[in-house]
Amino acid sequence: MSIRVVVLDVDDTIVLNEGVSFKIENDALQLMGRPPMSRNAHMMTWGMPLVDAMEHRSPGIDLEQFGAVFREVFFRYHAAGLVDMLSQPNLAAIDTMRGEGRQVMILTSRSAIEVEHLMVETAPLASRVSATYHLDRTRYAKPDPRVFDELLAESGLRPAECVYVGDTPGDAAAANGAGIPFVACLESELRSRDQFAGYRVAGFIETFADIVAEVSRLEGQLSATVTHSDQIA
Template sequence: MIRAVVIDVDDTLCLTEAACFDLENEVLALIGAAPMSRAAHLATWGQPLLEAMPLRSPGVDLAAFSAAYPAVLRAYVEDGRLDVVAGENLGALDALTAQGRALMLLTSRTETEVEHLLAPGHALTGRLAAVYHAGNMRHAKPDSRAFDELLAATGLEPRQCVYVGDSPGDAQAANGAGLRFVACMQSGVRRREDFAAYDVDAFIDAFPEVVEVVSRLEAPADGTAPASTPIGGDAPGPMRPARTRP
């Protein structure tokens, strides 16, 4: 049984590339750095932010960028310009939970970039078993070791988990760790051909399709319905929320 659905944030749970392009250029303008082109942003989309910025804006002062970024990020979130989780996506999360699956986020974002998603009262509060990010992971995608902390904390086998992401780097990490992988194509940034080098268990055109796809992936070859076992029943270990570093 697929016991855990692990989900990327950017352009998977939320459509964010265009908003992040505007946000980052606003920060670059604040610190007097060269603006990036949309082509440069797309070419490096999916990389950890501070690794991508020198490619997006050559010569950028990363210390100055890091200092100015949080305030602009907060303003975008408060204005509803970034990280809006659509109602239908929340419904899909609830449907996955009703099927007995644990839900987790795994992203290359920093702790600063995810803290608003973990705040009390956020729509995701209470829906997630754990959140893994650059603050509590030793390795970042596309390194397959990005899943080390998740697998160790839950005691799950890789094939009991499916990762839902939008980039070839997501596929590479999931493949290397032995997880099943579902490619979300909703943003339109990627094409199916971009994943040709990787094993993709399914493509979805919109995130809510993940509910049906995950059920289909675990269906036995003979077409009989899989037995449903609630999370925590016979799992090798208990689900424990990921903790951020102090």
């Protein structure tokens, strides 16, 4: 048995974005003439699709207007190198997994508009990721486990051949329901191990770069389990 695909969440998994996203969204709210949200409101809804989260962060907001303003502010921050910047250690970890013969895919709660800049030909991820699943490509959103339906159907993979790496209990819930081993990334320091109590977590990593060793460990564990089962049979 082998782990053929490592599926990655984006925010606070491969890029650390919660803090800067809070600033971007409040800048957008200010341009709209709306009061700022609290950091607590942002953190409590972090991991939700943006349009769903904003209904909690700024009740009564015009989501269509916000979307247009947010896009403008977001790309201003992106042009300044303040958001969605992948570190060299994280890119190196992805390269190592690919060198081991594994595919790397993205599954995120972002919309197509929110990920398109990550996948343009010149972006660092473009040549490293074999498929990207976002809200406009899946019928369901996390924590619904059916968010993996398209990925599994289109790739022909079994859940046990995948690992999902994320940073929230919602990520864990989705992976658990789909039967996909889940690894929790704690690099953002927004979550702690006890927040994943009640979920099946195959492993914890302190930084995303630790995923290389963790996947190898899980693969060895899986192979040992299969060998033991064969011996019993």
